[in-house]
Amino acid sequence: MTIAVSILPEQQLATLNAAYSQAVARRRWRLLFGAAVFAAALLLAAVGAEVNLRTLFTHFGNFVSYFDRILTLDGGQRVWTDVGEWLWGWRKWLKMLGETLLISYVGTLTGAAFAFCLNFFAAENTSPSPWLRFVVLRLLEFARTVPGIVFALIFVIAFGLGPMAGVLAIAIHSTGALGKLFSEIVENADMKPVEGIRSTGASWLSCMRFAIVPQVTAGYASYALLRFEINVREASVMGFVGAGGIGQELVVAIRKFYYSDVSAILLMIIVTVFIIDISTGWLRGRLFGKEART
Amino acid sequence: MGPQKVDTAEIRARYPDVFERPASARLATPAMIVAALGIFMYGLVDLDFSPSRFAAGLSQLGWISMMMIPPDPGTSLPIYLKALGETLSIALLGTTLAAIFALPVSLLAARNVVPNILRFPVRRFLDSIRGVDTLIWALVWINVVGLGPFAGVLAIAVSDFGAFGKLFSEAIEGADQKQVEGIRASGGSALHEIRFGLMPQVLPVIAGQVLYFIESNTRSATIIGIVGAGGIGLQLAEQIRVLEWQKVSFLILMILVAVAAIDFISGKLRFAIIGRRAVA
Numbered sequence: 001m002t003i004a005v006s007i008l009p010e011q012q013l014a015t016l017n018a019a020y021s022q023a024v025a026r027r028r029w030r031l032l033f034g035a036a037v038f039a040a041a042l043l044l045a046a047v048g049a050e051v052n053l054r055t056l057f058t059h060f061g062n063f064v065s066y067f068d069r070i071l072t073l074d075g076g077q078r079v080w081t082d083v084g085e086w087l088w089g090w091r092k093w094l095k096m097l098g099e100t101l102l103i104s105y106v107g108t109l110t111g112a113a114f115a116f117c118l119n120f121f122a123a124e125n126t127s128p129s130p131w132l133r134f135v136v137l138r139l140l141e142f143a144r145t146v147p148g149i150v151f152a153l154i155f156v157i158a159f160g161l162g163p164m165a166g167v168l169a170i171a172i173h174s175t176g177a178l179g180k181l182f183s184e185i186v187e188n189a190d191m192k193p194v195e196g197i198r199s200t201g202a203s204w205l206s207c208m209r210f211a212i213v214p215q216v217t218a219g220y221a222s223y224a225l226l227r228f229e230i231n232v233r234e235a236s237v238m239g240f241v242g243a244g245g246i247g248q249e250l251v252v253a254i255r256k257f258y259y260s261d262v263s264a265i266l267l268m269i270i271v272t273v274f275i276i277d278i279s280t281g282w283l284r285g286r287l288f289g290k291e292a293r294t
Numbered sequence: 295m296g297p298q299k300v301d302t303a304e305i306r307a308r309y310p311d312v313f314e315r316p317a318s319a320r321l322a323t324p325a326m327i328v329a330a331l332g333i334f335m336y337g338l339v340d341l342d343f344s345p346s347r348f349a350a351g352l353s354q355l356g357w358i359s360m361m362m363i364p365p366d367p368g369t370s371l372p373i374y375l376k377a378l379g380e381t382l383s384i385a386l387l388g389t390t391l392a393a394i395f396a397l398p399v400s401l402l403a404a405r406n407v408v409p410n411i412l413r414f415p416v417r418r419f420l421d422s423i424r425g426v427d428t429l430i431w432a433l434v435w436i437n438v439v440g441l442g443p444f445a446g447v448l449a450i451a452v453s454d455f456g457a458f459g460k461l462f463s464e465a466i467e468g469a470d471q472k473q474v475e476g477i478r479a480s481g482g483s484a485l486h487e488i489r490f491g492l493m494p495q496v497l498p499v500i501a502g503q504v505l506y507f508i509e510s511n512t513r514s515a516t517i518i519g520i521v522g523a524g525g526i527g528l529q530l531a532e533q534i535r536v537l538e539w540q541k542v543s544f545l546i547l548m549i550l551v552a553v554a555a556i557d558f559i560s561g562k563l564r565f566a567i568i569g570r571r572a573v574a
Contacts, residue, residue: 254433
């Protein structure tokens with residue numbers, strides 16, 4: 001084989017090589033430094049989180065055998081050999097799952113309604129006054145940063161045990177999350193229709209109603225559906241703190257070591273989440289076409 | 295321009311769809327709205343919403359908010375700071391562990407790396423892990439390693455494993471195939487293709503996602519203490535149970551400040567790693 005590329009003179013090559021290796025060395029050093037800082041942070045975190053590898057290794061068998069246990073019936077045989085026995089409580093569990101779905105549905109819809117009312121004040125291009133925008137933005141931020149289950153804990157004390165607390169917690173959290181997303185959609189809306197309507201002497205409300213809303217509803221619905229998906233998952237654990245839904249059954253089963261019930265309830269939750277994910281995905285595709293999904 | 299005489303009949307004849315929409319099309323939207331509201335009302339009834347209960351709860355909530363002011367940690371500030379440190383540790387360790395384990399698995403879930411037959415079960419496996427909430431994983435791990443933050447680390451690690459597996463594999467599927475082909479053409483093995491063809495493309499994306507998850511996991515880590523898996527959630531749940539509202543509001547403020555600080559830092563880091571445009 002002949003060499004097609006001519007080689008540079010020795011001296012020039014040496015300087016180029018030196019510069020290259022220097023650049024590489026500098027990059028390597030920076031990477032190494034970053035890795036060292038990261039490793040130090042991890043080590044610190046391991047101490048902080050009381051990580052105990054010995055516990056993990058001695059008890060890791062428990063993790064595997066836990067799945068073994070939850071997949072075994074009281075009689076000793078595998079759960080799928082006797083589905084009737086495994087899912088013995090399916091009527092009750094389906095009812096609780098229905099409650100979970102209702103909690104997330106009512107919560108999401110309420111949250112979306114509040115977010116709809118608030119987001120025009122939070123968007124930069126439609127907010128009537130800067131101080132109002134500031135207040136609404138902080139309010140939404142608060143609503144979405146405090147975890148839903150913390151709201152649920154407090155609401156259980158204020159409104160009593162039961163699904164009401166769960167619905168309100170999900171509604172508040174969804175207001176915060178959707179309010180932000182909605183206002184971002186509004187910020188991307190075309191402002192020319194607004195100018196057109198304002199030029200006819202219309203009020204702020206009419207501008208929103210006839211210029212902004214028609215542009216943004218598809219995006220709103222898409223995000224609300226996505227939120228519903230997330231909220232189904234969230235509602236499945238609301239019962240842990242007494243705020244209704246299937247979580248209540250699950251936490252009892254886990255705490256009381258009703259092993260096969262744990263797997264049966266988990267299975268039903270996972271299947272429900274699958275079905276919701278698939279059907280809302282399908283609905284989004286049907287309603288808004290593929291592009292609407294961002 | 296003055297009013298113009300419009301020949302309505304002609305326009306009607308030209309655009310029949312606009313003037314004479316079929317009943318099914320006209321009724322679709324109202325029917326959907328009615329159905330949505332119907333389910334909503336049914337939900338309100340089924341879930342025991344009553345105006346009197348709502349009003350009573352609201353006034354109770356008003357009392358609680360009054361009692362929360364001013365936020366005051368009492369003498370427990372050192373304990374709370376330690377709990378906050380625990381929470382941050384849980385988030386950092388859990389996310390890192392999840393990322394380390396998810397990277398090889400995500401290769402198995404990527405369309406351009408493995409055939410469909412192998413991909414399908416891996417995907418469903420990741421989906422099932424994701425379908426189970428972090429709090430449930432926390433309960434399972436408490437059964438294995440006992441109460442405490444270690445269970446929290448493992449819970450975050452497992453539930454994020456499911457999320458990362460999906461996100462990473464999507465990043466890998468989005469990667470440019472030309473680099474891989476180049477490596478193959480020069481005689482590289484499958485491992486070389488991944489190491490030199492895929493990884494340089496996807497690592498910045500993955501790093502951005504991991505940072506983003508550390509951020510959002512700070513939020514999740516604040517709550518897993520509610521079921522006993524360590525961190526600030528444990529303190530929060532305890533103080534709510536004993537109705538120490540001033541401490542509760544202090545703890546909530548601490549969480550807000552911590553989350554804001556982590557948001558700020560990781561936002562800066564993400565910009566540094568993948569540039570402003572890729573993040574937006």
